[in-house]
Amino acid sequence: MRRANAAILRENYPLPTFDTLMTKLKGAQFLSRLDLKNAYHQLELTEDSREITTFITHKGLFRYKRLLFGVNSAPEIFQKTMENILAPCQNAMNYLDDIIVFGLSEEEHDRELRDKCSFKVDELKFLSHVSTTAGISADPNKVKTILEFRSPNTKEETRSFLGLVTYLGKFIPDLADTTEPLWKLIKKDIRFIWGEKEEYAFKRLKQSLAKIPMLSYFNPKNRTRLVADASPVALGAVLLQFHNDCPEVISFASKSLSAVERRYSQTEKESLALVIFQAGKLNIADSLSRLCKIEDTDSFDRHCEYNVCTLIENVVPRALTIREVVRENANDQEIMEAVENIKKDDWTASSKNKLFPFRFELCTLGNILLRGSRLVIPKSLQSRVLELGHEGHPGETAMKRRLRLKVSWPLMDREVESFVKLCRDCLLVSRPTPPVPMQRHAFPDGPWQCVAMDLLGPLPNYDFAFVIIDYYSRYQETKFVKKITSSEIIGILEEIFCRLGYPKSIKADNGRQFVSSEFKGFCDKNNIDLITSPPYWPQANGEVENMNKSILKRLQIAHGKGADYRKEVQKFTLIDKIPSVQDVSETILDSEARDLDKINKQKGKERGDRVRGAKEADIFIGDKVLLRNLIPQNKLTTDFDSTEFKVMEQNRNEVVLQGDDGRIFRRNLNHVKKIPMLHQTEIKTTNNEDILEQPSNESNNDVEETTEPRNSGLKLKLKNIGGMWRPCQ
Numbered sequence: 125m126r127r128a129n130a131a132i133l134r135e136n137y138p139l140p141t142f143d144t145l146m147t148k149l150k151g152a153q154f155l156s157r158l159d160l161k162n163a164y165h166q167l168e169l170t171e172d173s174r175e176i177t178t179f180i181t182h183k184g185l186f187r188y189k190r191l192l193f194g195v196n197s198a199p200e201i202f203q204k205t206m207e208n209i210l211a212p213c214q215n216a217m218n219y220l221d222d223i224i225v226f227g228l229s230e231e232e233h234d235r236e237l238r239d240k241c242s243f244k245v246d247e248l249k250f251l252s253h254v255s256t257t258a259g260i261s262a263d264p265n266k267v268k269t270i271l272e273f274r275s276p277n278t279k280e281e282t283r284s285f286l287g288l289v290t291y292l293g294k295f296i297p298d299l300a301d302t303t304e305p306l307w308k309l310i311k312k313d314i315r316f317i318w319g320e321k322e323e324y325a326f327k328r329l330k331q332s333l334a335k336i337p338m339l340s341y342f343n344p345k346n347r348t349r350l351v352a353d354a355s356p357v358a359l360g361a362v363l364l365q366f367h368n369d370c371p372e373v374i375s376f377a378s379k380s381l382s383a384v385e386r387r388y389s390q391t392e393k394e395s396l397a398l399v400i401f402q403a404g405k406l407n408i409a410d411s412l413s414r415l416c417k418i419e420d421t422d423s424f425d426r427h428c429e430y431n432v433c434t435l436i437e438n439v440v441p442r443a444l445t446i447r448e449v450v451r452e453n454a455n456d457q458e459i460m461e462a463v464e465n466i467k468k469d470d471w472t473a474s475s476k477n478k479l480f481p482f483r484f485e486l487c488t489l490g491n492i493l494l495r496g497s498r499l500v501i502p503k504s505l506q507s508r509v510l511e512l513g514h515e516g517h518p519g520e521t522a523m524k525r526r527l528r529l530k531v532s533w534p535l536m537d538r539e540v541e542s543f544v545k546l547c548r549d550c551l552l553v554s555r556p557t558p559p560v561p562m563q564r565h566a567f568p569d570g571p572w573q574c575v576a577m578d579l580l581g582p583l584p585n586y587d588f589a590f591v592i593i594d595y596y597s598r599y600q601e602t603k604f605v606k607k608i609t610s611s612e613i614i615g616i617l618e619e620i621f622c623r624l625g626y627p628k629s630i631k632a633d634n635g636r637q638f639v640s641s642e643f644k645g646f647c648d649k650n651n652i653d654l655i656t657s658p659p660y661w662p663q664a665n666g667e668v669e670n671m672n673k674s675i676l677k678r679l680q681i682a683h684g685k686g687a688d689y690r691k692e693v694q695k696f697t698l699i700d701k702i703p704s705v706q707d708v709s710e711t712i713l714d715s716e717a718r719d720l721d722k723i724n725k726q727k728g729k730e731r732g733d734r735v736r737g738a739k740e741a742d743i744f745i746g747d748k749v750l751l752r753n754l755i756p757q758n759k760l761t762t763d764f765d766s767t768e769f770k771v772m773e774q775n776r777n778e779v780v781l782q783g784d785d786g787r788i789f790r791r792n793l794n795h796v797k798k799i800p801m802l803h804q805t806e807i808k809t810t811n812n813e814d815i816l817e818q819p820s821n822e823s824n825n826d827v828e829e830t831t832e833p834r835n836s837g838l839k840l841k842l843k844n845i846g847g848m849w850r851p852c853q
Contacts, residue, residue, distance in 0.1 A: 259338045352397040509531055513540070557794070572627050628652065747770070750797045752764055
């Protein structure tokens, strides 16, 4: 039943403990016990549940008709059934197949009894305990077994001995202290050596068992006191009740603190022990807390842990059950058709069934269709299975691997890919799209027609370097300024333009001094086109950015050796960029320079696109896109913002976006991600002709008609040869 138990849903019905049963016996004068014969076999299995109990013998297959021993849910089912049967009986209770009947008087007791009874006993053995009118004591047979136990020779024998002793732990005041050497001996990393210390603990424990006390029944009407104490490593407690001002012991308890609980303050430890504070010397639980075995254990508050686990279990999505699959299979025409074909072993009439290509892998269990060891999911449950498989937001590969272990249906992999692509949460944290290919700046027709400018700084002396460069000749000038306002920049440009003339266009970034109305007015007044690069994309103004890198190196060198950085920049400009007298005799044709520029730019573009893995962006005007979070607020900020934008304009690698609130942004294509639409990722599964084609039954030859194909594009033609589909030659 091991494989069957893995598929059986447990009842999760709690079995009663000995303590909960004994509290009901307060005041009882007469006790009786009933033992049910064959226990579980008294419950009959339904017809649907019998198949799972099938087993094989030399005489064939057999199955159980009644609940059998070995089913993991049998104890809960039997306990629940018996409690429902005994519910009308006020003075009866059970633990599985053992039933106790009790009464405060003889008449009450006899009224509850029927067959197979032990009548009017004043002492009753139940679950290795002896219940009498005076209280509860340990079963003498159990104690005798422990006393006759020889000294263990292995860890397994020691563990078995401790299991017997721990069952009677409520009767032993100093159990943890006495058994500490034995518990230490069975740890995994401790070598088993039975020495004098262990032998002394073993004999001392037997002596304690020889004179264990009798415990009293718990009575809610009596005054109760819980005496407990906490040491740095453990808790100890004694539950007392007072009858006629005479204390009676109900139970002893001790427990080691976990690693986390040991870090509590002493006040928190005392609160954890639910203590009525007393001095240690007056506290009979003191030895239980300070002499107990020191080891890591589970949390003390198991009821709180149970409530938390129950809460978690209720808030997570419910998993798919076999019952739902069976119910939906009955409404799925293709699955039921496949089930019937398997039973008849005949697929001739169902060649267009989507499951037809996998017919040799299919088998049935009732109305459940299996492909190997995987469930075939009906159409109505496929979307739910996809949602369950995508919990935790795995990627396409991980989600496919997760689903392939348990379920299957035709074209499942495609639907997984589509589901992951349409997941908005995954889209927000997905990798940015590959960069688009470079768009090189066209070579100008002549010098000083197209110039680029930028600001570099601030420097250690709070200066800024204003850099301007010609796209045609690569001639550059650098000016150092204290202010970077629009008026200051305009003054520098007027001085330069007086010497070199006005250019046709100026390319700059989106600094406030370059996008101000004052600077735009200056450009319009002098008939200069102002071109700004997209925000957060300095590569669009690459000529001046590359020059900034070169100038920055010279500034760092000057700062390192304490030189005048202005002179160092002048030296760099004179050496690298200003033509010399020797160049006058050599004339380079404009067409030659233009061709050389195109060749070098094309080589750089191909090399850069190859290294970056660039490819054309599939984004057009009207598409819905997400905008990348270029300035994340914290480490948990998603890569893309959840706000949708619409592409309004597109110019090479730049797009103009508009949000639903009317905001307009200009960005590079590398900063946006297209939102997949449902019609772009939907899977066509209307018929099996998309997977294979079968030759017409009216034709007996392998020659196809020379008719025009219905659909353009490459198509694979398959032919049924000997029950196998093979490509046509």
